[in-house]
Amino acid sequence: MDHGKETILELEHIVKRYINKGSFFSTHGKDVIALNQVSIRVMRGEIFGLVGESGSGKTTAGRLIARLEEPEEGEIYLDGNEITALKGKALREFRRKVQMIFQDPYQSLNPQLSVFDAVSEPLIIHKIGNAEARKDSVWQAMRSVGLSPPDDFAHRYPHQLSGGQRQRVAIARAMILKPEFVVADEPTSMLDASISAQIFNILLEMREKFNVSFLFITHSLAAARYLCDRIAVIYRGNLVEMGPGDEVIENPKHPYTQALIDALPKFGYSGEVKRYQTLLRAEREASEYVGCPFFGRCKVARRPKCGSEKPPLKRLGGSHSVTCFYAEPGDKTGSGGKK
Amino acid sequence: MALLVVENLSVGYQTQKGYLHAVEGVSFSLGAGKSLGFVGESGCGKTTLGMALMRLLPSNGLIREGRILFDGEDLLQKTDEEMRQVRWQGIAMIFQAAMNALNPVHRVIDQIAEAILTHNPSRDKQEAYEQTRGLFQLVGLSEDRIRDYPHQYSGGMKQRAIIAMALACKPKLIIADEPTTALDVLVQDQILEETKSLQREFGISIIYISHDISIVADLCHDIAVMYAGQLVEYGATEEVFDSPMHPYTKALLSSYPTLIGEKSRLVPIPGETPNLIHLPPGCLFCDRCTEARVSCRSNPPVWLEITPTHKVLCHQCGKHCGE
Numbered sequence: 001m002d003h004g005k006e007t008i009l010e011l012e013h014i015v016k017r018y019i020n021k022g023s024f025f026s027t028h029g030k031d032v033i034a035l036n037q038v039s040i041r042v043m044r045g046e047i048f049g050l051v052g053e054s055g056s057g058k059t060t061a062g063r064l065i066a067r068l069e070e071p072e073e074g075e076i077y078l079d080g081n082e083i084t085a086l087k088g089k090a091l092r093e094f095r096r097k098v099q100m101i102f103q104d105p106y107q108s109l110n111p112q113l114s115v116f117d118a119v120s121e122p123l124i125i126h127k128i129g130n131a132e133a134r135k136d137s138v139w140q141a142m143r144s145v146g147l148s149p150p151d152d153f154a155h156r157y158p159h160q161l162s163g164g165q166r167q168r169v170a171i172a173r174a175m176i177l178k179p180e181f182v183v184a185d186e187p188t189s190m191l192d193a194s195i196s197a198q199i200f201n202i203l204l205e206m207r208e209k210f211n212v213s214f215l216f217i218t219h220s221l222a223a224a225r226y227l228c229d230r231i232a233v234i235y236r237g238n239l240v241e242m243g244p245g246d247e248v249i250e251n252p253k254h255p256y257t258q259a260l261i262d263a264l265p266k267f268g269y270s271g272e273v274k275r276y277q278t279l280l281r282a283e284r285e286a287s288e289y290v291g292c293p294f295f296g297r298c299k300v301a302r303r304p305k306c307g308s309e310k311p312p313l314k315r316l317g318g319s320h321s322v323t324c325f326y327a328e329p330g331d332k333t334g335s336g337g338k339k
Numbered sequence: 340m341a342l343l344v345v346e347n348l349s350v351g352y353q354t355q356k357g358y359l360h361a362v363e364g365v366s367f368s369l370g371a372g373k374s375l376g377f378v379g380e381s382g383c384g385k386t387t388l389g390m391a392l393m394r395l396l397p398s399n400g401l402i403r404e405g406r407i408l409f410d411g412e413d414l415l416q417k418t419d420e421e422m423r424q425v426r427w428q429g430i431a432m433i434f435q436a437a438m439n440a441l442n443p444v445h446r447v448i449d450q451i452a453e454a455i456l457t458h459n460p461s462r463d464k465q466e467a468y469e470q471t472r473g474l475f476q477l478v479g480l481s482e483d484r485i486r487d488y489p490h491q492y493s494g495g496m497k498q499r500a501i502i503a504m505a506l507a508c509k510p511k512l513i514i515a516d517e518p519t520t521a522l523d524v525l526v527q528d529q530i531l532e533e534t535k536s537l538q539r540e541f542g543i544s545i546i547y548i549s550h551d552i553s554i555v556a557d558l559c560h561d562i563a564v565m566y567a568g569q570l571v572e573y574g575a576t577e578e579v580f581d582s583p584m585h586p587y588t589k590a591l592l593s594s595y596p597t598l599i600g601e602k603s604r605l606v607p608i609p610g611e612t613p614n615l616i617h618l619p620p621g622c623l624f625c626d627r628c629t630e631a632r633v634s635c636r637s638n639p640p641v642w643l644e645i646t647p648t649h650k651v652l653c654h655q656c657g658k659h660c661g662e
Contacts, residue, residue, distance in 0.1 A: 053523040162611060163381075192380035192550065197594040198607035219523070226596035226605060249598060263528035264598055267553030273599070279525065 007080075008213045009042040009065065009181055014074035016060050016237075033289070034060040035071070036237040039313075042181075047207060047214040049228030049245065051221055051260075057237040058217045062183040065215060066100045067091075078181065096126055099174035103186040105166035109158045115147070116154040119172045126177065141172040144209070145202050164195035168202065175206060182206075185217045200227055221260060225249050230319070233257045238293040239313065243320030252276070253316060253327040255301075256294045292324070300326065340411070341368040342511060342544050343392075348405030350384070350391045357616045361387040363568045365405075369561075371511070372542040376555030376576070378591075379565035382612060385548045386435065388565075389514045392546070393432050394422050410511065428458050431505040433515040441489040441497055448475075448485050451504050458508045474503040479533055495526035502530070506537065516548040531558060552595060556580055561648075564588045567612050567623040574649030584651040586628045622654065630655045 016035040034057040042048040052058040063069045065076060067083055076083050078098065086094050102108040109118055119138045123129060129137065142150040145168040158166055167187060174182055184203065188196035204227065206212055218224050224231050225245050232242040233254065241254040252258045258276035266273045278299050286296035291307045298306065305325055315321045316329040350362040362384040369375045377385045390396050392407060394414060407414040409429060414422065426432075434440055442450055448471050455467040475485055478499040489497060498518065505513055515534075519527040535558065538545055549555050555562055555576075562579050564572040564587065572585040583589045590608045610627040613619055622640045625631040632655065640654045 053525070193552070194380065194591060194594040194608035197596075197605035200596075200605060201607060220596070222596040222598045225598060226602065246602075260524060261598065263524045265553040265557035266599055267556050267595065267597060271600070281529075 006044045007041050008044040008046075008078065009040075009215070010075075010077040011038060011040045011061070011065070012075045012077070014038045014061070014064065014076065015072045016057070016064060016069070017072050033237050035064070036289075036293075037074075038234070038237070038239050039074075040232055040239070040242065042213055042215060043229075044180075044213055045207060045211045046230065047203070047216055047228045049224035049231040050215060050217045050234060051219065051224050051231055052234040053219060055236070056234045058234055059185055061234070062100070062185045062215060062217050065181075066098055066183050067094065068100075092126070096177050097180045099177060099179040099182050101167075101170050101174050101182060101184040101187045104190050105163055105170050106158075106190065108170055109166055111158050114155050114157055115142070115161070115169050118158075118169055119176055122173060122177050128177075137176055138172075141176040144175065144206070145169075145172045146198065147172065162195075163191050164198060167191060167195075167199055171199070171202060171206075175210070175212075178210065179212060181213050181215070183215045183217070186219065187216075188223070189219070196223070203227065221249055221264060233260070236293045239323065240294065241320075241322045242313075243316075243318070243322075247318070247320050251320075253320070253322040254294075254324050255279075255298045259297075302326065342371045342410060343369040343546075344406075344408040345392070346406040346408070348388070348391065348407065349403040350387055350396065351401055351403055352387075352397075353399045353401060354616070359615050360568050360618055361400075361615065362391065363618075365565075365568075365570050367563055367570065367573060369512070369544050369546065371544055372538070373561065374538060374545040374547060374559040375561045375563060376547040376549065376559035377563050377565055378549060378552050378555050380550060380591075380612070382567075382615075383565040384568040385565050386516055389432065389516050389546065389548050392514060393426060393430060395426075395432075424458075427454065427510065428508045429510060430512045430514060431508065431510040433501055433505050433513065433518045435517040436521055440501060443489050446486055446488055447492070447500050448472075451500070451507055454504055454507045470507070471503075474506055477506065477537065478503045479529070493526075494522055495530065498522060498526075498530055499533075502534070502537075506541075506543075509541070510543065512544045512546065514546045514548070517550070519554070520549070520551075527554075534558070552591065564591070568615060569623060569652065571624065571653070572649075572651045574645070578646065578649040582645075582649075584645055584649070584656045585624075585653050586630050586655070587624050590627075590629075 014035050015037060018032040018034055020031055038061065050058045050061060064071050070084055078094065083094055116138060119141055120134050123134045123137060139150045142148065142153060147153045147165065147168050188199050191199065203214060207214065216224065216227055228245045230243060231245045231248045233240050233248065233256065235256045241248055241252065241257045248257065249261065252261055255278035259279035262276050262279065280297045280299045283296050286307060291309060292301065292311050295301050295306045311323045311325045313321050313323045316327065346366050348362060348365045352359045352361055365388060367375065377388065379385050391402055402415060409425065414425065441447065448468065451471045451474060452467040455470060456462060472485065480496060480499050492500065519530055522530065531554065547555060547559055559576055561574065562576045563570050564585065566587045572579055572588045579588065583592055593606045594608060596605060608627055613623050613626065621636040621638055625635040635654050640652050642650050642652050643656055644650050
């Protein structure tokens with residue numbers, strides 16, 4: 001694929017901390033570092049996957065990019081413009097360019113708005129077109145996500161739609177402003193497999209048609225492999241591995257990524273499966289913020305370095321990078337430094 | 340002899356719009372120490388089936404016909420009191436989102452011991468607590484967390500506690516309804532590994548209900564694919580996955596993204612599931628089926644035996660085999 005000539009989004013050393021004020025009885029609770037020095041770069045027209053378990057900070061990253069929240073430290077650039085300080089007109093323009101698709105289509109749609117109202121609302125907010133033109137764009141957007149004929153759906157309310165149809169309304173609503181960047185936060189985790197496949201294919205189509213860039217947030221490596229050009233794996237707020245999707249999954253270098261791949265059932269594949277066995281069954285005592293974030297559960301960790309020093313992101317060749325002291329380039333298939 | 344034999348079971352719900360056919364004419368059997376996985380998408384009746392086996396349907400639920408033979412006895416003929424004896428001691432269930440099933444105001448150990456004491460009133464307390472400690476060890480919960488309350492546990496630990504509770508009365512059969520759906524993959528993997536080894540160790544039979552084909556494929560000897568309340572394909576796991584016969588099974592398999600092996604474009608299943616209140620006369624899948632003929636629409640399909648351990652409910656499959 002020839003996406004990826006030009007950077008559209010850049011996160012630089014992002015830190016996001018949630019201050020925990022503690023309860024009524026204790027004066028100060030423990031702060032949660034949701035993102036710790038995370039840097040990623042997404043190219044125009046690319047689908048970039050952010051993969052992690054619950055609580056890894058992947059949703060926080062999406063919310064920061066859509067400027068639903070602001071980072072403590074670091075900068076976020078869209079099209080070369082820093083976004084954390086945007087105000088007024090510039091912020092409004094930014095809100096048009098960046099859209100979000102949420103996880104739960106049962107909650108993200110207003111139950112009192114019909115499909116037509118929901119999809120046309122962004123146009124009204126941004127004062128785009130007159131009634132006639134709006135109707136045309138709504139019809140077009142609905143067709144492009146497979147809600148056709150639009151007449152059948154336009155006057156229905158969310159409760160009259162299935163989960164898959166609702167998520168399509170959410171996508172139509174996001175796409176109608178012709179955004180440059182879309183954050184899709186687990187858009188299919190509430191849906192059945194056959195419906196998820198429809199949504200995946202719609203996202204791929206949107207990319208082909210409009211050259212939109214996506215940040216696809218997911219807990220499923222298999223879904224990321226299917227959809228994404230590049231993948232970043234995130235563990236407890238720290239980026240641990242990043243690279244082309246196939247490369248990261250077929251040739252993972254970080255012990256955490258390896259453990260994730262070990263843990264997934266290898267469905268639909270009858271060949272010999274390599275086991276990495278990097279997960280420590282009994283978690284060892286480790287400080288959360290000193291040393292490697294995975295030290296507590298890593299079987300291949302070596303003392304004292306892994307427990308006391310935070311590994312930097314190192315490049316293994318091509319665009320595959322990893323934050324592990326002991327990861328080596330090269331592999332069984334020999335594709336390590338090829339791409 | 341099989342531990343559990345279900346014959347022509349039909350379950351429905353009385354709703355405002357009419358009778359909803361949640362499970363229609365389901366038959367299967369499960370041997371001792373074996374595991375059977377039910378897969379299907381939401382609304383296909385798999386949870387209703389599990390609840391019906393335990394006779395725990397909500398008040399508008401109704402078992403219309405069929406037999407459930409557990410250990411040779413028909414569960415549908417039992418009184419409520421007799422059924423109470425079967426539950427937990429004969430058949431235990433791990434519910435969906437089971438971690439919310441723990442009572443937040445009691446210590447976990449007390450809750451498990453209570454389950455033991457309720458079902459074995461003759462046991463003394465000391466003994467029950469001793470057994471609970473053993474169960475904790477068995478499911479991999481650490482000794483020093485034994486006096487904790489549920490809120491002090493992580494999701495995975497709560498799930499382990501629930502499994503310990505299900506094992507407490509040494510049931511012959513465990514029905515697990517999406518037991519790992521809410522868990523992260525690393526935790527899910529550990530729980531599944533433990534479930535497998537517990538099953539081997541004690542020879543417990545397991546019915547595993549899940550929407551996730553990959554887990555069922557990994558865990559179960561046999562597999563039953565459900566669609567719109569019916570079983571559509573049933574057989575040994577390898578046979579069903581290696582040579583799926585029913586168009587729905589095939590479609591379901593090709594809509595799953597895989598982790599390794601060939602990467603091909605996912606093919607979604609067009610259309611939607613039929614209305615379960617007004618069932619169409621013919622095959623329930625025919626509107627979404629790529630292989631359907633005119634006759635599929637009017638005649639209900641019949642079971643076809645591909646091999647002694649692989650059956651499919653389809654008109655068209657038979658024709659292909661015959662040719």
